[in-house]
Amino acid sequence: MIPEIGHFSLIVALALALALAALSLTGAARGIPGFVAVARPAAQGQFVFVAIAFGCLAWSFYSNDFSVLNVASNSNSSLPTAYRIAATWGSHEGSLLLWVLMLSIWMLAVSVFSRSLPEDMVARILGVMGLIAVGFLSFMLFTSNPFERLLPAAADGRDLNPLLQDPGMVFHPPMLYMGYVGFSVAFAFAIAALLDGRLDATWARWSRPWTTAAWVFLTIGIALGSFWAYYELGWGGWWFWDPVENASFMPWLIGTALIHSLAVTEKRGAFKNWTVLLAIIAFSLSLLGTFLVRSGVLTSVHAFATDPKRGIFILCFLAVVIGGSLSLYAWRAHRVEPGGRFELLSRESMLLANSVLLLVACGAVMLGTLYPLFLDALGLGKISVGPPYFESVFMPLMAPAILLAGIGPLVAWRRGDAAQLARQLRWVAIAALLGALFVPLAFGRWAALTSTGLLLAFWILAGTLTALVVRIKSNAKINSAFLGMLLAHAGVGVFVIGITLVKSYETERDLRMAPGDTATLGGYSFRFEGVHELPGPNYAAARGSVTVTRDGETIALLAPEKRIYRVQQNPMTEAAINGGISRDIYVSLGEAVGDGAWTVRVHIKPFIRWIWFGCLTMAFGGLLAASDRRYRAARRREDATAPDATVVRGSTA
Amino acid sequence: MIAIAAGVALISIAAALVLNAFQGNVVFFFSPTQVVAKEAPVDRTFRVGGMVEKGSLKRRADGLTVDFIVTDTAKSIPVVYSGLLPDLFKEGKGVVAQGKLGPDGAFHASEVLAKHDENYMPPEAAHALSKAEADRAAKSVVNPGAAR
Amino acid sequence: MKRFLLPLAIFILLVGFLAVGLKLDPREVPSPLVGKPAPAFELPILQQPDKRFTPGDMRGKVWLLNVWASWCVSCREEHPMLVALSKRGLMPILGLNYKDKGDEANAWLKQFGNPYDLSVVDADGRIGIDYGVYGVPETYLIDAEGVIRYKQIGPLTAAILEQKILPLAMALKK
Numbered sequence: 001m002i003p004e005i006g007h008f009s010l011i012v013a014l015a016l017a018l019a020l021a022a023l024s025l026t027g028a029a030r031g032i033p034g035f036v037a038v039a040r041p042a043a044q045g046q047f048v049f050v051a052i053a054f055g056c057l058a059w060s061f062y063s064n065d066f067s068v069l070n071v072a073s074n075s076n077s078s079l080p081t082a083y084r085i086a087a088t089w090g091s092h093e094g095s096l097l098l099w100v101l102m103l104s105i106w107m108l109a110v111s112v113f114s115r116s117l118p119e120d121m122v123a124r125i126l127g128v129m130g131l132i133a134v135g136f137l138s139f140m141l142f143t144s145n146p147f148e149r150l151l152p153a154a155a156d157g158r159d160l161n162p163l164l165q166d167p168g169m170v171f172h173p174p175m176l177y178m179g180y181v182g183f184s185v186a187f188a189f190a191i192a193a194l195l196d197g198r199l200d201a202t203w204a205r206w207s208r209p210w211t212t213a214a215w216v217f218l219t220i221g222i223a224l225g226s227f228w229a230y231y232e233l234g235w236g237g238w239w240f241w242d243p244v245e246n247a248s249f250m251p252w253l254i255g256t257a258l259i260h261s262l263a264v265t266e267k268r269g270a271f272k273n274w275t276v277l278l279a280i281i282a283f284s285l286s287l288l289g290t291f292l293v294r295s296g297v298l299t300s301v302h303a304f305a306t307d308p309k310r311g312i313f314i315l316c317f318l319a320v321v322i323g324g325s326l327s328l329y330a331w332r333a334h335r336v337e338p339g340g341r342f343e344l345l346s347r348e349s350m351l352l353a354n355s356v357l358l359l360v361a362c363g364a365v366m367l368g369t370l371y372p373l374f375l376d377a378l379g380l381g382k383i384s385v386g387p388p389y390f391e392s393v394f395m396p397l398m399a400p401a402i403l404l405a406g407i408g409p410l411v412a413w414r415r416g417d418a419a420q421l422a423r424q425l426r427w428v429a430i431a432a433l434l435g436a437l438f439v440p441l442a443f444g445r446w447a448a449l450t451s452t453g454l455l456l457a458f459w460i461l462a463g464t465l466t467a468l469v470v471r472i473k474s475n476a477k478i479n480s481a482f483l484g485m486l487l488a489h490a491g492v493g494v495f496v497i498g499i500t501l502v503k504s505y506e507t508e509r510d511l512r513m514a515p516g517d518t519a520t521l522g523g524y525s526f527r528f529e530g531v532h533e534l535p536g537p538n539y540a541a542a543r544g545s546v547t548v549t550r551d552g553e554t555i556a557l558l559a560p561e562k563r564i565y566r567v568q569q570n571p572m573t574e575a576a577i578n579g580g581i582s583r584d585i586y587v588s589l590g591e592a593v594g595d596g597a598w599t600v601r602v603h604i605k606p607f608i609r610w611i612w613f614g615c616l617t618m619a620f621g622g623l624l625a626a627s628d629r630r631y632r633a634a635r636r637r638e639d640a641t642a643p644d645a646t647v648v649r650g651s652t653a
Numbered sequence: 654m655i656a657i658a659a660g661v662a663l664i665s666i667a668a669a670l671v672l673n674a675f676q677g678n679v680v681f682f683f684s685p686t687q688v689v690a691k692e693a694p695v696d697r698t699f700r701v702g703g704m705v706e707k708g709s710l711k712r713r714a715d716g717l718t719v720d721f722i723v724t725d726t727a728k729s730i731p732v733v734y735s736g737l738l739p740d741l742f743k744e745g746k747g748v749v750a751q752g753k754l755g756p757d758g759a760f761h762a763s764e765v766l767a768k769h770d771e772n773y774m775p776p777e778a779a780h781a782l783s784k785a786e787a788d789r790a791a792k793s794v795v796n797p798g799a800a801r
Numbered sequence: 802m803k804r805f806l807l808p809l810a811i812f813i814l815l816v817g818f819l820a821v822g823l824k825l826d827p828r829e830v831p832s833p834l835v836g837k838p839a840p841a842f843e844l845p846i847l848q849q850p851d852k853r854f855t856p857g858d859m860r861g862k863v864w865l866l867n868v869w870a871s872w873c874v875s876c877r878e879e880h881p882m883l884v885a886l887s888k889r890g891l892m893p894i895l896g897l898n899y900k901d902k903g904d905e906a907n908a909w910l911k912q913f914g915n916p917y918d919l920s921v922v923d924a925d926g927r928i929g930i931d932y933g934v935y936g937v938p939e940t941y942l943i944d945a946e947g948v949i950r951y952k953q954i955g956p957l958t959a960a961i962l963e964q965k966i967l968p969l970a971m972a973l974k975k
Contacts, residue, residue: 065694069878070708072877088776150878151879151881152912152913154877158872166880230907273805277808280808281808284812291819314819315819318816318819319816322812323809323812323813323816326808326809326812327809329805329808329809330805330806330808330809333805353659356660356663357663360663360667363667364667364670364671367671370815370818371675371679373818373819374818383679383680383681383682384679384680384682384700385675385678385679385680386678386680388674388677389674389675389678389679392670392673392677392678393667393670393671393674396666396670397667397670401707510717510735510737511716511717512716512717517720553830568738569741570741571741572740573740588737590737590738591737591738593712593716597716599716599717599737601736601737704930707925726930726931744925745925
C-alpha cells in the first residue's frame with residue numbers, strides 16, 4: 001500500500017508541476033492575476049507530494065519491503081538502518097527522486113522567501129522551475145519508477161553496493177544534489193529576466209544569495225565526496241578526474257564564475273549578458289552531469305546500470321531545456337543595454353578575466369571528459385584521458401585566476417589607482433616569495449612546482465589579509481558579504497597549500513609483511529602485528545593491526561580491514577587512517593600471501609586535511625556572504641533605490 | 654577591444670595547453686589481439702583490456718609482484734604488476750591494465766583497474782572480448798569445417 | 802545578434818555527439834554473433850547432472866536460449882514472462898544457468914516456476930564468454946540450422962517478445 005501511495009503522490013506532483021508551469025507562465029506573459037496567483041500554492045503543493053513520495057520510498061527501504069523491486073535490488077534485511085535509509089538514493093530511480101525532492105525544496109524556498117519580488121517575476125521563476133520538475137517527474141514515472149513492484153516478492157534483497165555502505169553515502173549525495181539543483185534557481189531567475197526583459201542590477205541582487213547558497217552546498221558536497229573517496233576507496237587518492245567527479249566540478253567552476261559576475265552586475269550594472277549566459281551554463285552543466293551519469297554514455301565507478309531509453313529521454317530533455325534557453329538568450333540578449341564603463345585596471349576587468357578563466361578551465365575539463373566519447377563516436381578508437389591531462393591543463397589556467405583573486409579585492413571599482421595598488425602589492429609579493437622559498441626548506445626538498453604552488457597560496461592569503469587591513473584602516477563598515485568573500489578567498493589559499501604539499505611530499509610503499517615485520521617510511525616505523533577474523537553486521541572482515549611509532553614513541557594503533565560482504569560477495573578495502581593537521585598516516589590491507597603474511601600499502605600524506613579544510617572555509621565564506629543583511633534589507637526597498645545609487649566607492653563584495 | 658584581444662589570447666593559450674596535454678597524456682587502448690599483432694606502441698604507455706585468464710595468477714616470491722595473463726579469448730598476453738591489486742580483481746573477470754610493453758614481451762603494468770561488479774565489465778575489456786568474438790565468428794563462417 | 806547565437810551552436814554540436822555516443826551504448830550494439838552459428842558447447846543438465854546437452858541436440862527446431870542465475874535480480878523481472886511463454890508451448894526454452902550454485906538454482910526455479918525444457922550448468926562462465934555474455938539475463942533466438950537470429954541483452958520485455966522475437970520465430974519456423 002505504501003509504495004502505491006508514493007507512486008500516486010508522484011503522479012499528483014506531476015499534475016501540479018504541469019499546472020504550475022502552464023498557468024504561471026501564461027499568466028505572467030498575458031498579465032492574468034488569477035493565473036499568476038497559482039504559482040506559490042502549486043509549488044508548495046508539489047513539494048508536499050514529492051516529499052510524501054520520498055517518505056514512502058524511504059519507509060519501504062526502512063521496513064525491508066522486498067516486494068518493491070528497487071528495495072530488493074539495493075537493500076538487504078541485514079543492512080544497518082542508517083544505510084537502509086541512505087539506500088533510498090543508492091539506486092538510479094532513488095537518486096532521481098532525490099533530485100526532484102531537492103528541486104521541490106528549492107521551489108518551496110523560492111515561494112516562501114520571495115515576498116518582496118514582483119508577483120509576475122515569482123510566477124515566471126516558479127514556472128520555469130516547474131517545467132524542469134515536469135521533465136524529471138515524467139522521466140521518473142515513464143522510465144524509472146522507483147516504486148515498481150516485484151511479484152512475487154523476493155525473500156531478501158541483493159544488498160547495497162558495499163562501496164556505498166558508508167556514512168559518506170548518507171551525507172554526500174543530498175549535499176551534492178542540493179548544490180547541483182540549486183543552480184536551477186539562478187537559471188530560473190535568468191530565464192524569467194530574459195522573458196520579462198527586466199535584466200538589471202535589481203535582478204542580480206535577487207539572484208545573488210540564491211546562487212551563493214547553491215554554491216555553498218555544491219562546495220560541501222564535492223569536498224565530502226572527495227574525502228569519502230579518500231578514506232573509502234583504499235588507494236589514498238582524493239580526486240581522480242573521474243567523469244562523474246568532473247560532472248559535479250564543471251557546474252562548480254561555472255557557479256564560481258557566476259557568483260563573481262553577479263557581483264559586477266549588481267554593483268555596476270555591467271556584464272548582464274555574460275552573467276545570464278553563465279547562469280544558463282551553470283544549470284545546463286548540472287543537467288549534462290545528470291545525463292552523463294544516468295545515460296551510461298560514460299562509465300565510471302559512480303555510474304549505475306544503464307538503459308538506452310533513459311539516455312534518449314534525458315538527451316531530449318537536455319536539448320529542449322538548454323537549447324530552448326540558449327535560443328531565448330540569442331533572441332533576447334542583444335536588447336540588453338550595456339552597463340557602466342570601466343578602465344582596464346579596475347575590479348570589473350579583474351572579475352571578468354577571472355570568470356573567463358574559470359569558463360575556459362571548465363571547457364578544458366569538459367573536453368577531457370567527453371573527448372573519449374567523441375573519438376568513439378567518430379569511430380577513431382578507444383582512449384582514456386587520465387589525471388595527467390587534467391593536471392597539465394587545469395593548473396596553468398587556474399594559476400592566473402588565483403593571482404587575480406589575490407589582487408581583485410584591492411582594486412577599486414571603475415578605475416583602480418595603480419600607484420596605490422603597487423604599494424599594497426609589494427607586501428603581498430614579499431610574503432608570497434618568502435613562503436615559497438622557506439616552506440620547501442622545512443621539508444628539505446625543493447621543486448619548481450612546489451614553490452609555484454606555495455607562491456600562489458601565500459599570494460592569495462596575503463592579498464586577502466591586506467584587503468582586510470585596508471578596509472579596517474579606512475574605517476568603512478565591514479559587512480558579512482565582505483568578510484565572507486575574504487574568508488572564501490583564504491579558503492582557496494589553504495586549499496592550494498594542501499594540494500601543493502601533498503603532491504610534493506607524499507610518500508607510499510607497497511610491502512609484504514609477516515607478523516612481527518617492521519618497515520619505515522618518512523620517519524615513522526610500522527610494525528605489522530598480524531590479522532584476525534572479525535564478523536560485521538553484513539560482512540566478514542579480516543582486521544590487521546599495525547603499530548605506528550616514531551622515535552620509539554607509539555603514535556597510533558591502526559586497524560585496516562579487508563571485508564567480504566555476504567550478499568554480493570565483493571571484497572572491500574577499509575583503510576585505517578591516523579589523521580592530523582600536518583599529516584595523515586594511511587594504511588590499507590591488500591591480500592593474504594601465505595604464512596600469515598599480507599600485502600600492505602602505507603602512505604604518509606602531509607597536510608592533506610588542508611584540502612578539505614580549505615573547501616569548508618570557502619563554503620563557510622559563501623554562507624556568510626549569502627546571509628548578508630543587505631540582501632534582505634535591499635529587497636524591501638528595492639523599488640525605491642536605483643541600482644547605481646547603491647554604488648559607494650569601496651563598498652564591496 | 655582590449656577585452657576581445659585578451660579573450661582571444663587566452664583561448665589560444667588554453668587551446669595550446671589542451672593540445673599539448675592531449676599529445677602527451679592520452680592513453681590509447683589495445684586488445685591482446687592487437688598487441689600480439691604488434692599494433693601497440695613499444696615505448697609508450699597504453700592500456701590493454703580483457704579477461705584475466707583462469708588459473709594464470711601467480712605471485713612471485715617477494716609477495717608483491719604478480720604475473721597473470723590477459724586474454725580476449727582469441728589471443729593473450731602476459732602481464733607483470735608489482736603492488737596491491739584492486740578489490741575486484743579476480744580470475745575470469747574483466748580487467749584493464751595500464752603500462753608499457755617490456756623487452757621480454759610481457760606487459761609491465763603500472764596500474765591495474767577492475768571497476769565492475771558481477772554484471773558489469775569495464776567497457777574497454779568488453780570491447781576487446783566482443784571484437785575477438787566477432788573475428789572468430791567471421792572466420793568460422795569462411796571455413797565452417799574449422800569451427801570448434 | 803550573431804555572437805549571441807554562438808553558445809547555441811556549440812551546444813547543438815555537443816548534443817549531436819552525445820546522441821551518437823548514446824547509440825554506442827553496449828546494450829544497443831548488435832551482437833556480432835547474430836547471423837552466426839551458435840557457439841558449440843557440451844554442459845551438464847541442471848536437474849540431471851549426469852546427463853549432458855549440446856546445442857546440436859536442437860537441430861531442426863527454433864528455440865530460445867535464456868541466460869539466467871538465481872543471484873540476478875533482473876532475471877526475476879523477466880521470469881514471469883518466460884513462464885507464461887512456456888505455457889503457450891510455442892517453442893522450446895532452454896536455460897543457461899550462469900555462474901550459479903546448483904542448489905540455489907533449483908530452489909529459485911521451485912520458488913518462481915520453471916519455464917525451461919531443461920537448463921544447462923555453466924558454473925564457471927566459460928560458455929558465457931563464447932556467447933559474449935555482458936550481463937545476466939540475456940536471451941538468444943536460435944533457428945533450425947543452429948544460427949543465432951536474435952540476441953537480447955538485459956531482461957526481456959513484453960514488447961520485445963511480442964513484436965520482435967515471436968514474429969521472427971514464427972517466420973523462421975516456416
